[in-house]
Amino acid sequence: MSSDGPSKVAIIGGGVIGGGWAARFLLNGFDVSVFDPDPEAERKIGEVIANARRSLPALYDKPLPVEGALTFCDTLEEAVCEAIWVQESVPERLALKHETHAAISAAAGKGAIIGSSTSGFKPSELNEKGARAIVAHPFNPVYLLPLVELVGDKATCEKAAEILRSIGMYPLTVKKEIDAHIADRLLEAIWRESLWLVKDGVATTEDIDEAIRMGFGLRFAQMGLFETYRIAGGEAGMKHFMAQFGPALSWPWTKLMDVPEFNDELVGLIAGQSDAQSGAKSIRELERERDDNLVGILRALKVSDNASGKVVSAHEADLVVSGERDGLPVTLNRQVPSSWTDYNGHMNETFFLEAGSKATDGFMALIGADAAYIASGLSYFTVESHVRYLNEVHEGDRLTATSQLLSGQGKKMHLFHRLFRGDGELAATVETLLLHTDLKARRTCVPEGEVAEKLAEFERIHSGFDADGAGRFVGERPGSR
Missing domain, CATH: 1.10.1040.10 (N-(1-d-carboxylethyl)-l-norvaline Dehydrogenase; domain 2)
Structure with missing residues (x-):
């Protein structure tokens, strides 16, 4: 996206693939305009985007960018106006593609990337009547599967690849044009x-x-x-x-x-x-089942930083958790995936602790105990945790955590996380005690330098905050002490 605001993408043809493209761009902060003469296009694309909102954010442990604006246009010319990328996804009929690309080439800006979702036609065939398209062939569901096969002008494909990587996709440039590409x-x-x-x-x-x-x-x-x-x-x-x-x-x-x-x-x-x-099962039920399974597979591959999971990890590295709530830093901001829910339909107790662990990671990054610090041979090890479950959390809920430093003296780091649902209700608290550790010696040690300085600063700032619920024993009731 440009520094002046969201960039605009145009989708021409709003079927399953066009809707998937719209969802992928939209949920990564791009404004999206759609042209499709089908009177049912708005409903169909709306259902695809609803599936994407449910599944794509569940891949990540950080929030996606603020969603862009979706607009349905009455003409192709209105849709492509000022778009930096125009993606054609009309049916696989060469005459129809020639007609569509002639209109796109006439209306789109000179610097706009014009991509075709064609699964079979070569760029030379698409452009034989004067168009300037490249092949940008994705796979269904476009909003989850990262692969896009790029075929065509080298400079345009390189420019397209940069944008595709920014929305979490994997551009694969085909070295020679051939019918039906590779996959x-x-x-x-x-x-x-x-x-x-x-x-x-x-x-x-x-x-x-x-x-x-x-x-x-x-x-x-x-x-x-x-x-x-x-x-x-x-x-x-x-x-x-x-x-x-x-x-x-x-x-x-x-x-x-x-x-x-x-x-x-x-x-x-x-x-x-x-x-x-x-x-x-209905098509929508099958799609949701497919998406849940894909999210689970992709998240597993993300843990091992392997194959398509590596693409998710690379995209997530560019996403940011930031801001404050009630004066405390936000250290977790994510969507609850279906894999975190149980037979009762709400978030399982195990994953409240995982959310607290992710919030601890977020706080560690704030004080400089980040991946580079760990690679240097120093880190924090958790030695005790206490979770209070206060409200139900369901699949698809937004889960945000704030972190309060109760104590950072000596080798200890004592944290109190508050987990909030998207509606603002406090869902749980996670109190955790960690010890600073020399990973090579496998012994505790006192942090020094920037980490020690930031701990002291956070302890000073957070000492004035209440910490209702911290220090409780399991089963404690008000007035039982």
Whole structure:
């Protein structure tokens, strides 16, 4: 975004992909204008954005930027006016794309990036009538999956990649233009083979889905194809794998160059099995289930700083927790993910303690005991905690914490965190005692320098604040002492 305020992005075509683009940009602080002649476009995009608001912030332990403004426009020209990025997501018909890009090129600013969500067409095909588009091909749901395949003019792709990284996406520049780019060519191979397996009665749609999600799909999520096969080669690595399994490529295992006829019989067979497999749930229910699972997988990969989780971590590093509440520093500001809730439908007690731990991390960063400090061999270890549960917290609630330093004398750091729901109600308090530790010697020691100075300053400032609830024993009631 520019220093003068939110930058504007235009979305042309508001289906599932266009709506996903709108959500990704909007929730990362961009103003978004949409043009789609479909009279149901506003409702459809609104439902996609509602799903995104529920899931995307749950990936992060910091707040996303203030949401941008969403505008639905009556004309394409109104939508693209002053936009720094125009994303076309109309149906995959080349004549329609030519018509749309001619209008975009005529109306958009000269410096605007014009991207196409096309899954198959090459830039040379999109631009053969004078347009200036690049391919910016995302994956559904766009607001959660980070990959965007970029194809086209090198300078424009580099500029596009910078913006995409700023909204938490992973731009992959395709080195040569080719039909269907990279990922869809791989998916097409699996799709073709799956159609034959169903048609020939070898497997049902559910069998195939189980084979993927119970097996190689889990490996691919964090290692991809070649790294997975490298491990399959054992200590001898990729050369051994290829020598052992290479001959199988000449065996008649697949029908990749042959496609079953798409007649009514095959369509009915596939559709009927799919209805039996998933028809009990609505599309919205399936989308929410998908999003919750993706958030869980992405957060797990974020912990290991691996694959797509590394993209989330890099984006989160640019997000900021700041501000004050009631004179105390805000050290946690995040959305409660579905994985933090239990069978009662509210936030599980375990995660109140995790929230307190994250607030402690936030306070440590304020006094200079940050990642660099820990890397130098010094940190704080928690030795005791006490949580009071005061109000229910539910999935999707905003959870904010303030931190009060009760004591920073000697080796000790005694903190009192207050956890607030988005409606302002106090949900819990977390009191915690930590000891400053030399990580190399594995012994406690007294902090020095900037950390000691900031502790003394915070203790002086916070000494005048009340700390109702601190110092209690478990089960204590008013007047029991």
